[in-house]
Amino acid sequence: MNVLLWSSSSGSRGGGELYLRSLAMGLRELGNHVSTVFSDHAQMDELADSFTSLGLDVRRLAFQNTYHRRSRAVGASLDIRSAARVAAWTNELNPDIVHFNLQNTEDGLDLVRSARHIQCPTIATVHVTRSMTNLGARAGVLRDWFSRRTYRFGSMDCIGISPTSANDLAQHLGRPINESTAYKKTVLAAAPRETPPGENDEPSVHVEPCVHVISNGVERPETHDRQRVRDEWRISPDTIVLGVIARIEEQKNPLFMVELLSHLPMHVHCVWIGDGRLRTDLETSIAKAGLDDRFHLLGWKHEAAAFLSGFDLFVLPSLYEGLPLAILEAMSVGLTCVVSDVDGTRDAVEDDVTGRLCQVNSVGDWLQKIGPLIETQERRMKLGANAMTRHQNEFSRAAMAKKTQSIYEHVISKHLKMTASTFA
Numbered sequence: 299m300n301v302l303l304w305s306s307s308s309g310s311r312g313g314g315e316l317y318l319r320s321l322a323m324g325l326r327e328l329g330n331h332v333s334t335v336f337s338d339h340a341q342m343d344e345l346a347d348s349f350t351s352l353g354l355d356v357r358r359l360a361f362q363n364t365y366h367r368r369s370r371a372v373g374a375s376l377d378i379r380s381a382a383r384v385a386a387w388t389n390e391l392n393p394d395i396v397h398f399n400l401q402n403t404e405d406g407l408d409l410v411r412s413a414r415h416i417q418c419p420t421i422a423t424v425h426v427t428r429s430m431t432n433l434g435a436r437a438g439v440l441r442d443w444f445s446r447r448t449y450r451f452g453s454m455d456c457i458g459i460s461p462t463s464a465n466d467l468a469q470h471l472g473r474p475i476n477e478s479t480a481y482k483k484t485v486l487a488a489a490p491r492e493t494p495p496g497e498n499d500e501p502s503v504h505v506e507p508c509v510h511v512i513s514n515g516v517e518r519p520e521t522h523d524r525q526r527v528r529d530e531w532r533i534s535p536d537t538i539v540l541g542v543i544a545r546i547e548e549q550k551n552p553l554f555m556v557e558l559l560s561h562l563p564m565h566v567h568c569v570w571i572g573d574g575r576l577r578t579d580l581e582t583s584i585a586k587a588g589l590d591d592r593f594h595l596l597g598w599k600h601e602a603a604a605f606l607s608g609f610d611l612f613v614l615p616s617l618y619e620g621l622p623l624a625i626l627e628a629m630s631v632g633l634t635c636v637v638s639d640v641d642g643t644r645d646a647v648e649d650d651v652t653g654r655l656c657q658v659n660s661v662g663d664w665l666q667k668i669g670p671l672i673e674t675q676e677r678r679m680k681l682g683a684n685a686m687t688r689h690q691n692e693f694s695r696a697a698m699a700k701k702t703q704s705i706y707e708h709v710i711s712k713h714l715k716m717t718a719s720t721f722a
Contacts, residue, residue, distance in 0.1 A: 299330045299706060302393035304384075306406035307337030307363045310344035311598065312545060313514075313623045314425045317459070318399045319345075320516050320623070322354055324699025333391065337361055359387055364405050371404035371430075375444040380408040385415035395706050398422040403429060403470055404445045413452040419713035421705065423457040423512075425620040427467040428641070433618065446471060449507075455709055457510050457702075460621040460645035464511040476508045476708075510705050513645070514621045515698025518630040518689075519603035527608035531569060531594055538566045538672050540636075541609030543602045543624040544616075546574035546595075551615040551638070551659070556583045558615070558664050559593060566592070566672055568613075571605060573598045603627040610678065611636055611671055617658060619643050626693045629653075629685035634678045636668050646693070652685040 303322055309315065322332045333355040336342040342358070349356045361380055367373040374380070388396055396413075400406045400422055413420040430438035430445070449456075449471050456471070458464025468475045528535060540559070544550040552570065559568050570580075570593070577595070584593045599605060603624070606612070612628035614637040621642035625635050629646070635653035637643045647653040654667040671678050691697075 299703070300392075300394045301325055301330050301332050301706070302335065302388065302391060302396045303332060304335045304388075304396060304398045304409060305337075305342070305345070306398065306400050306409060307339060307342050307361070308365060308401050308405060309341055310346075310348075312401075313620065314399060314401045315345050316516070316623045317423070317425070317514055319348065319352070320514075320695050321397075321699065321702060322349065323352065323517075324515065324695040325703065326354070327696070328699055328703055330703065331355075333357065333393065335359055335387075337363060339363065339366070357391075361408070364407065371407055371441045372444050374404075374407040375411065375448045377408045378411075381411040382415065384409055384412035388412070388416045388418075393418055395710055396420045397702075397706075400424050402426040403467070404441050407445065407448045410448050410452040410454070413454045419706075419709045420452075420454040421457065421709050422454060423459065424467055425459055425463075426618070427458055427463040427470065427620065428618055429466075429470050442470070453507050455507050455510060455705075455712075457512050457705065459512065459514045460642035461511055461513075462641050462645050463620050464509050466641075468509040471507075471509070474506070474508050476510050512698060512701045512705065513693055514623055514626060515693050515695045516623050516626045516630065517695045519601070519606065519627055521607035521631060522604050524607040527605055531596075531608060533567060533569075533594070533608075536565065538610045539608060540566065540568045540611050540613045540668075541606065541628075541633075542568065542570045542572070542613055543606075543627075544570070544572045544614060544622075546570070546572055546577045546580055548576060549617055549619075550574075551617050552576055552580045553583050554615045554659055554661075555613070556580070556587050556589060556593065557661055558668075559589055560587050561661060561665055562668075562672070564592070567594065568592065569594045569596060569605075569608065571596045571599050571602045606631050606633060609633055611668070613668075614638065614643065615656075615658075615664075616640060616643065621646060626689060629689040629693065632679075632682040632686040634671060634681040634685060636664070636671065647685075648688070651681070652688050653681055 326332050335357045336346045338358040338360050346356050364374045398409050430441040458467045546552050612633045612635045616638045619641045625646050628635050635647050638658045639655035649655040656667050657663040
């Protein structure tokens, strides 16, 4: 199958970008030919170079990301010329299917609009599926109206990256969920599936646009030597490290980590790998709390997951999420995850089985859940072992790629049936 993965090009760093890379590699491992398209904007150089280094076919085209537009989603939705160019470029490449990768419900609306004029079948993955109104965004009602209108015009199937995300997206767009792709929880003791999907796994064909559920998947990362990592951070072996890999943005709730750490014992430190617009605010908050020697900001690291070996617990206090790849990577190496009980995180972490789910911004609840894990290594190891098994069963790159390929076959079949009926 000739697959064209089209990035909305909102940046080179973040879970959405890592998803695209993981999907491209997984699809190629299944024998598909994978091509990728990125904006020619300089902010996409890093991601495009990483794809090239993996031997993937990369094309750079002149189009504008939604968040570089002064009128944001409204402008993207109404940009007929951009949609026409995207369709013309795609039709010239002549793939079997086009897969758009979008960060949220209003990202890349010109790409969504272009689907009406693309000759082959199209599909889109949407990572953060809560509506702008639900997120409390400025002019959220208006932005949501343009989003729904554009998806109706584009008329293509979509993918939610977790059961919660898919439900949110289906409600936002007023579309059904394809139940044959819906999430089925596996038993922790079950062996990973080794055979490819058979006829009983194929999704039923929905003529109308629908939403599919395909959980994110990642490979187990290669990690650095734990002692070497700890030495680099100048952190002693007996220190308990709460590790975060995330952008320093409002969504990830970084200032809450300062408050939480201030209530924890002195031998507990926080290491945050990532960068973002709230870094200065976070540094100020750390200094005011007198935590400079216990809160370590490492900035952005290439292949950040390699540093997971230095963590004792993976922590993510987000206000909302899709299905964070950083959590899945932490699970894959046997780390217990302590995360906010929101959106896709609860689809990855089963409370008190593979990790702990905590009430957003509740210091008391976080202390109650995290305290026993800090005190008892045996408890951390038990939950971490469960987390590793669940990753192998449900969140591997191979599992994601196989299910995505199955959805492609479904979408192509639907496209052929609709085309045949049009000319009958």
